Amino acid sequence: MKLPFFSRSSQEHMDKPAKPNNYKVLFRKWPRKARKAVWWLMPLELMGVVPALVIFGISQPDLYRSDMWKIGWEHDPPLNSNPAIILYAYANHRPLPKIALVWTRTFTDFNVAISIISLFFLLGKLTAFIMKCWYPIFATFINASLVALYTVSTYGTIGPDYADSRYPASAAWYYRVGCGIARPYGKYKSCLIAKYSLVVCIYMLFIYLCNLGFSIYALLPNKINDVSDDDEEDEGSTTSEPKERGVWEMHNMKTPDARAMPYTPRTQAFHTLDRQLPLRSQQHRGTMALLQRLVAPSARGVLRQSPTITLMITRKASNASPPKLNDPSLLKQDVCYVNGEWVKAKSGKTFKVNDPSTGDLIGTCPEFDSKDARLAIRAAADAFPSFRNKTGRERSKLLRAWYDQMTANAEDIAKIITWENGKPMADAKGETTYAANFLEWFSEEAPRLYGDVIPSSVPGNRVWTIKEPVGVCGLITPWNFPAAMITRKIGPALAAGCTVVAKAPAETPFTSLALAELAHRAGIPKGVVNVVTSHENTPELGKLLTSDPTIRKVSFTGSTNVGKLLMEQSASTLKKLSLELGGNAPFIVFDDADVDAAVAGAIASKFRSSGQTCVCANRIYIQRGIYDEFVSKFTEKVKSFSVGNGFDQGVTHGPLIHDKAIEKVEAHVKDAEKKGGKVTIGGKRLDDLGSNFYAPTVIRDMTPEMDMASQETFGPVAGLFPFETEEEVVKMANNTEVGLAGYFFSRDLERVYRIAESLEVGMVGVNTGLISDAAAPFGGVKESGFGREGSLYGTSEYQITKMITYGGMGADASDFHNDSGLMNFDLDLDLRSTQNRFNHNTLFEMAFSRANAPLRTCLRQLVRSEGPAPLRSIATSPRTFSTSPFLLKKRKISAPANSPNSANAKAAAGSMNKAEYDTAKVPMPDPEDPLDFTAVIAAYAPIDAHFKTQLAGMIHGGRFNPTNLGSLPVAIKDEEGADATFPLRELAQVVPRSGRAISLLVNDKEYIKPIMSAVQSSREFNQQPQRSEDNELELLLKVELERKDDVERRIKEAVQQWKDRIRNARSRHEKTLKDWKKNGTVLPDIVKKAEKELQKVQDKKMKEIDQEEAQTIRQL
Known part of the structure; x- marks a missing residue:
């Protein structure tokens, strides 16, 4: 027979008033066998309830709200009030009093909980036997045992797992505690337990007293020391409006602060909403965030509206808000961030990215x-x-x-580091400064x-x-x-020009991503x-970066196994590699060292970032003479x-990054203990803080x-190894496959040099535990990788060294003249006007840098139309130019004569007609020339008064082409070429391959006419048709004008689309609110506030949007 107390309709029985002894009388009227059956069925029912509650308490907060158990926000049974809630919130702020610590630890152990249940069971049985009043007393103790189990299960639920539940954890903590303190008895006086069980009433009173006592203890120091900035900002106001939060906070459903929620109609409506519409639903998430801002009052408002729970909320709960x-x-x-x-x-x-401290979703x-990564590679190649x-x-x-x-x-930046990495804010601020130093x-x-x-x-x-x-x-x-x-990788790459x-x-x-945003604000060009x-x-992206031929260098920091894989994948393209891999750093303390300084150095090296650094001391060797003193x-210190x-x-010290890190640390500690190591401190998880916390651990008597001794722990565990002699410790320190960093402390100068040279590592710290510096090279040997980061050596990793040999400097001067008496140098440039020197040098460098481009660019130069002596000559000798043999392959080009009336001078000035050009003694096309031209002649023909000095000529089919495109505000684009875009003002002229079109995007229509005239005169001068059917080079220019009104039209279209998206989003939210209002899910005043x-x-x-549109149009 199933008793009413354990049935699903038990709450209905609790809510009905009962006569004083109806159950007692009823029970005494039962037959003896029936009473005996009930007596033995009771433990069987208890055995069925306990496993379910244990499962519920471990990891299923959603089960708590299900109709299966009928224990939800709408009922508020006495089980909701327990001291573990306040203890959990309290333990995250400061050390608990001893009694509270014992209480918390006891009620977080499920084995102890089951023992308590058994104890209550036996006490109930004994009391029922003595008093001869079986059912009420027995039921009392059974319920008391369930209260104890619920205390433990709730404590487990309110932990890190609860942060992922449907209701904000901070509000849940204090709301539940508030219910327990504000209404300790009145609401439950009609309940079966409170009416018929004196024991349960005493137990609940004890719970309330514990809550009240711990709250007062938590409140007193907070009045002076822990007043938050939010409270100071709200001073003087009776209610506080919810603060504006970013979209990222709303989407993650984080509460503005960890304040209490008074039991009001608003919170009741929110609880109903929470119960019926899960916040995980994507379609309601935005509207739910808006409602949450309206429902959850701020701290000061709560303090004034609900003074009965003031003691519980003056201190912010840890991790309650991002x-x-x-x-x-x-x-x-x-x-x-791409292009x-x-x-x-x-x-x-x-x-998803989660906070390692709490497990919350960031x-x-x-x-x-x-496919996505290839776009980034292409953008980088185009920008290079x-x-x-x-x-x-x-x-x-x-x-x-x-x-x-x-x-x-x-x-x-420091806050983001702490949030996603877990390290303390002090360490995060230090890392931010350290990272910025590399850029500087x-x-x-x-x-x-x-x-x-x-020489x-x-x-x-x-x-x-x-x-x-x-x-x-x-x-x-x-x-x-x-x-x-x-920054240690991007800094030297950008400095080198990569x-x-x-x-x-x-x-x-x-x-x-935040650093990429700052780089964008700093003006770093797109694609860089x-x-x-x-x-x-x-793995797919790693393989792409190591196999794509566009990538010329790969720099990796990580584990040795992954580094070996990347090196293997890079072999097919023979990339330049920098690998900073795993370490197993020895830390040696000799007996002549300063013990206090050595302890401080070992602490800094080992426990920085909770031991999660590649250069941290993994093996600490102490000479036997000072071993005990050092260990103590x-x-x-730890x-x-x-x-x-x-x-x-x-x-x-913060958490480890994830579960795998915890498991590795635990495995190393267990292995050390199994083989004789003794843990002097730590050696266990800190589950009360979170799943990723492990106590800083010291193990002595390591072997x-x-x-x-052979594996990198990468966690807060220090193994202390004793040693006798110098030779012994050097042998042990080098007995590893890796060699990144090593440390030792000694006052013996000879030993310092001897040990520093004997350690098989890339970096050595002598009498210090911190070795990283932007000015110092960072890297290892053996299987710790190769290459260096930081310092001038780090920049060299992103450069190639090119050797240039220039010959003929010591021969007779007559060897450097040709038959015409001109100098036979590789390149003879005589700039008479210093004003053009920079422009000329820039163009000259471009001529060589783009020598292999598909457009087949040729040497180019700029000249002035005004002035007594423009650029005199540009010529190349019969031999190959040393720096770019692929550009000028044994080209025979004569320099123009010095006379201004010569044929070459006329050609350069653009004043020679076709007859003069054909009859003049100028170089003719060389059929063996692979680039189809034999001379480079610069011309000047002004197009606009604002661009007087920057026009150029073009060689086409071996004849002069006066296409004076100069340095107009245009961009030239070749869809098939390797150089997708580059400014025409730096190009000066282009020799395209046959069949390709070059688009000139001109921003002002006044430039179209002179450009088209120049193109037409070029075709007439060279007698070229509009389109050539043969395979010779031809010039195809396509001019497109983008008018300002076209740009404005596109801007307005984009603005209109964005406004339509906003209106559609509002419509969806309004529809959702109307449905909720219709169904009675939310109170009408909440819907009105949401609509406003x-x-x-x-x-x-x-x-x-309107302001941005106006500003953009003004900038046109």
């Missing part, structure tokens, strides 16, 4: 695949030619501007990338070297230093920096650590056979 950024636009969600724009993945897929990032031609000083200014942006937003360092190095002059062993030869950028670079960064690792495609870590992508993200597709002092959420004040808020948001957005 950090508030000064500039929320730095947190980029669902987009990556100067924020784009989504074509597939639309995203992956946001989502796009899941890029190889123009960026490499920038001077070192120009690149320096860009890096400095990026540095300035980073320092100005340092606090927000390389901004100073960019103008000083010098070459060398080398040659051959008489008459001169040898020198120059440094050139390697090309497009693929960068793969780790999660442990999300800001420093990306463009990059950076793959951000899946665990901490938001820091990389590209940042992509992926999680599941990470080292352990005492005892002073404060582990917790990185945003809490006073926290020194070389333990896993920690929607109108307010829409008006604000429309105003911003």
Whole structure:
């Protein structure tokens, strides 16, 4: 027979008033066998209830709200009030009193909970036997045991798992506690338990007293020390309006603060809404966020509306709300930075990024695949030619501007690092400064990338070297230093003139995206920096970066196994590699060292970032003479650590990044204990803080056979190894496959040199535990990788060294003249006008840099139309020019005569007609010439008064082509060529291949007529038809005018589309609100406020769009 108490309709029985002894009388009237059956059926029912409640308490908060158990917000049974709730919220702020700590630890152990249940069961049985009143007393103790179990299960539910439930955790904590304290007895006086069980009443009273006592204890110091900024801002107002929050906060459903919710009709409506419409539904998420802002009052309002729970809410609960950024636009969600724009993945897929401290969802990032990444690679390749031609000083200014942006937003960057990485704010701020230092360092190095002059062993030869950028670079960064690792790679790449495609870590992508936003604000040209993200597709992107021939260099920081794989994949294209891989750093303390300094150095090296650094001390060797002293002092230092959420004040160490890191640390600790190691402190998880927290651990009496001696732990575990002699410790330190960093402490100068040279590592710290510096080269040996980052050596990783040999400097002067008496140098340039020197040099460099481009560009030069002596000559000798043999292959080009009336001078001036050109003694086309021209002649013919000095001629089919396109405000584009776009003002002229069209996009119609006239005169002069059917070179110019009104029309169309999207979104929200109002889900006043808020948001957005439209049109 099933008793009413355990039936699903038990709540109905609780709500009905009963006569004093109806159950007692009823029970006594039962037959003896029936009473006996009930007696033995009771434990069987209890055995069925306990497993379900245990499962519920571990990980199923949603089961709590299901109709199956009938324990929801609408009933508020006495089980809702328990001390574990307040203890959990309280434990995240400061150390508990001893009694509270014992209480919490006891009621978080399910084994103890089951023991308590058994104890209550036996007490109930004994009491029922003595008092001969079986059912009421027995039911009382059964219910009391369930209260105890519920206390434990609720404590487990309110933990990190609860943060992912349907109701904001902070509001749930204090609402439930508030219910328990504000209405301790009155609401439940009609309940069966409260009416018939004195024991349960006493138990519940004890619970209320515990809650009240712990609350008072928590309140007293908070009045002085822990008043938050939010409270100060709301001072003087009776109610507080909800603060404006970014879209990212609304989508993640984070509450503005961790304040209490009074039991009012508004919260009752919200509870009903929460119960009927899950917040995880995408179609209601935006509207739900809006309602949440209207329902949840701020701190001061709650304090004045509900004084009975003031004691519980004066202190902010840890991790109750996300950090508030000064500039929320730095947190980029669902987009990556490609070609100067924020784009989504074509597939639309995203992956989640969670806070390692709480497990809360931070946001989502796009899941890029190889197709998306190829666009980023293409953008970097297109940007490379123009960026490499920038001077070192120009690149320096860009890096400095990026540095300035980073320092100005340092606090927000630190908050993002702490949020997604978990490290304390103090460490995050230090990393931000460290990361910015790389930008500053390389901004100073960019103008000083010098070459060398080398004495040659051959008489008459001169040898020198120059440094050139390697090309497009693929960068793969780790999660442990999300800001420093990306600036340490991008900084030297940009200083050298390279463009990059950076793959951000899946665990901490938001820091990389924030830095990309700051780079965009700093004015770094589009396509130079590209940042992509992926999680599941990470192997696919890694393979693309290592196999795509466009990528000329790959830089990777991560594990040794992944580095080996990337090196194998790069073999097919022989890329330049920089690999900074795993480490297993030895930390040696000799008996002549300063023990206190050694302890401080070991603490800094081992436990920085909770031991999650590649250079942290993984094996600490202490000489036997000072071993015990070192262990004692080292352990005492570790005892002073404060582990917790990185945003809490006073926290020194945060969580590990994920479950796999915890499992590896646990495995190493268990292995050490199994093989004789002794844990002096720590050695276990800190589950009360969260699933990713592990106590800082010290293990003494370590031996070389333990896993920690040969594997990188990457966690807060310090293994202390004793040693006897110097030779012994050097052998143990080098007995590993990796060699990244090593440390030792000694006062013996001879030993310092000896040990520093003996350690097989790339970096050595002597009497210090911190070795990283922007000015110092960073890298390892053996299987820790190769290449260096930081310092001037880091810049060299992104450069190639080109050697140039110039011959004939020591021979007789007569050897350098040809038959005509002209100098036979490789290149004879005589600039009489210094005003044109810069323009000429720029063009001259372009002539060689674009020598292999598909457009087959030729040497070009600029001349002046005015002035006594323009550019005198440009000529090449019969031999190949040393720096670019592929450009001028044994070209025989004569220089024009010095006389202004000569044929070449007339051709240069554009005043020669076709008859004069044919009869003049000028070089004729050479059929063996692979580029189909034999001379380069510059001409000047002004088009506009604003562009007097920048026009050029073109060689076409071996004859002069006076197509004076000059330096107009145009852009030239060849869809098939490698150089997709480059400004015509720097090009001067182009020799296209047959069958290709060159589009000139002219911004002003007044330039169309002179351009078309020049093209027509060129065709008439050379007797060329409009289209040639043979395979000779032909010039196809297509001029397109973009008028200002066309641009304005497109702007207005885009603005209108955006406004339509806003209106459609509002319509969807209004429809949802109407449905809720119709169904009675939400109170009418809530719907009205929501509609007003929607109108307010829409008006604000429309105003911003109109302002941006007007500003854009003004800038045209």
